[in-house]
Amino acid sequence: MSSKTIAVKSPRKLIEVALPLDKISAAASHEKSIRFGHLSTLHLWWSRKPLAAARAVLFAQLVNDPGYERYLNRGVNKVEAAKERERLFRIIEELVVWENTNNEEVLGRARGEIYRSWRETCELNRAHPDASTLFDPNNLPAFHDPFAGGGAIPLEAQRLGLESYASDLNPVAVTINKAMIEVPPRFAGRSPVGPMPRDDGDSGLGRRDWPGSSGLAKDVRRYGIWMRAEAERRIGFLYPPFEIIEESVADRPDLAPLIGKELPVWLGYG
Numbered sequence: 001m002s003s004k005t006i007a008v009k010s011p012r013k014l015i016e017v018a019l020p021l022d023k024i025s026a027a028a029s030h031e032k033s034i035r036f037g038h039l040s041t042l043h044l045w046w047s048r049k050p051l052a053a054a055r056a057v058l059f060a061q062l063v064n065d066p067g068y069e070r071y072l073n074r075g076v077n078k079v080e081a082a083k084e085r086e087r088l089f090r091i092i093e094e095l096v097v098w099e100n101t102n103n104e105e106v107l108g109r110a111r112g113e114i115y116r117s118w119r120e121t122c123e124l125n126r127a128h129p130d131a132s133t134l135f136d137p138n139n140l141p142a143f144h145d146p147f148a149g150g151g152a153i154p155l156e157a158q159r160l161g162l163e164s165y166a167s168d169l170n171p172v173a174v175t176i177n178k179a180m181i182e183v184p185p186r187f188a189g190r191s192p193v194g195p196m197p198r199d200d201g202d203s204g205l206g207r208r209d210w211p212g213s214s215g216l217a218k219d220v221r222r223y224g225i226w227m228r229a230e231a232e233r234r235i236g237f238l239y240p241p242f243e244i245i246e247e248s249v250a251d252r253p254d255l256a257p258l259i260g261k262e263l264p265v266w267l268g269y270g
Ligand SMILES: C[S@@+](CC[C@H](N)C(=O)[O-])C[C@H]1O[C@@H](n2cnc3c(N)ncnc32)[C@H](O)[C@@H]1O
Pocket: 045, 046, 047, 048, 049, 146, 147, 148, 149, 150, 151, 152, 153, 167, 168, 169, 170, 173
């Protein structure tokens, strides 16, 4: 750090002025009913923030408010600022929709706005003695959540284009974050290498394109199938098939059609 201290010029952020709270709250509560593809299905974590809220809040913290700020010689008049704010609200409203979680078009627009604000901030701080390292317009600041817990915030920071770091006191939280934000980017776009299962209907054989984490996801599935088969081979004899009898149906009426049948105790996958 330079010995001569020059104050950092920090434009007001959108979150300090306004947010489309109703839309963010609606998306956050809708998320609670999602049973497929949500982090909570990987591992439950107390106080995990809704992804929609984390995404919206991060965006609004990174994007400058378009309002007039005379001392910074930037911004626009009130009417223009209100219009521009509405435009940013529309982006947030699309951003929080669960179905848009991996929508590259919507995310790309959000990332573009974040970069635009960052370049504006860099421009304002051009005269800062450490501008070349602190205010590089081509390099967004990295993000660190030191109390990352279930990882909602660092995951969303990564989705919004930031280099994201997570840490936590609890080793379970560290494992969750490793699985979510550290490992997947390392294998992004790579094809699976795991043992090809005999009974996987969707083996992916011959497929060339493995966007995002799809190759890694396929490998998790392949190794899961391998582990299940291996466990069955080694200790399966300890778990003989279970016959469904009349008594079984008392608590589980859904088993009625299976009376008289033998079912494997082994859990399936899928
Ligand atoms: C409220 S939770 C964070 C939830 C997180 N924002 C999410 O969305 O899942 C707080 C976290 O802080 C962690 N923690 C508490 N004290 C800590 C410490 N001294 N250093 C690091 N992590 C700590 C806890 O293990 C817990 O995971």
